[in-house]
Amino acid sequence: MRMVFRWYGEGNDTVTLKQIRQIPGVEGVVWALHDLPAGEEWPMERILSFKGQVEKYGLHIEVVESVNVHEDIKLGRPTRDQYIENYKRTIENLGKVGVKVICYNFMPVFDWIRTDLHKELEDGSTALFYEKAKVADMDPIELVRNIADNPDFTMPGWEPERLQRLTELFAAYEDVTEEDLWDHLQYFLEQVIPIAEQNGIQMAIHPDDPPWSIFGLPRIMTNKANIGRLLKLVDNPYNGVTLCSGSLGVNPDNNVAEMVREFADRIPFAHIRNVRLYENGDFIETSHRACDGSVDICDMVKAYHENGFTGYARPDHGRHIWDEQCRPGYGLYDRALGIMYLWGIWDSLERERRGKRYAAHS
């Protein structure tokens, strides 16, 4: 398990590289050029300057999250070819600087969705929360009109330009079925995976978060059967999954440890976090500790260990603790605590495996 930590870049993150390098066992940052719109080629000089900045701190840039997929690709529009070409050029550029994994997602319109970014837990910390009924009842177009009154209803996909285009996007997706989305994903992967392979980069799709349809939009990366289907769409080791325990784990039918056991050789990147589920379908993000949430993090880490996992892992989100002011879910403290919990499980499994000959420095 190679531990990495998401970093949004200088001036765009409250956490510093100096802090990241002091978290035990963290070897690199998970990054992106967040200011570039989906569909554009990432310029080499921007990539190189980011690399230089990170490497000064002894960290690497081997994992990118995300290179976002342009909406025209997901919609299967004729204009998609130009965006796929740009995607391929970005892969080549990233391959040149030693990137090994590109995480991306194929969710129409929105990335992850929550209804409250600062919901209080019993201990006074706050975390990302999802109220199922609130989303189910919501007419997104109506919501756009009222957005000013809903400052806490934030979605990462809701940058201003996209907001304006929302009505148009919803109309465009009206006739797109789940099967259409599968076809569009296949079209994309058939072109992109060979380039990824030539450049030594594993593509790793992120599951949908939450893993069910919202606002009537199709969502397909939701469960074990569909991950299996994705891996067969282009049956190549460079077509992989970012197995996100928090995204998949909010559906109680999903057993993430079981997925690790089944798909181990196609998981180049693990997102590890815990979530607590409520009977009405609401959920809240918790500390990584297994007993704090509904996902059996211990069994899942054991599954990675049993399979000799050598991929990258990051603590996905954390709570906001000790009064930290940070990007929602992306503070330093709780994610660092999560890492220590993960290493605790991992090291004890490692010690067991090696038997008595294990020594602290081996």
Ligand code: DNO
């Ligand atoms: C949630 C996060 C996601 C992720 C993107 C990847 O679990 O990990 O926001 O970064 O979906 O494309």
Ligand code: MN
């Ligand atoms: Mn994730």
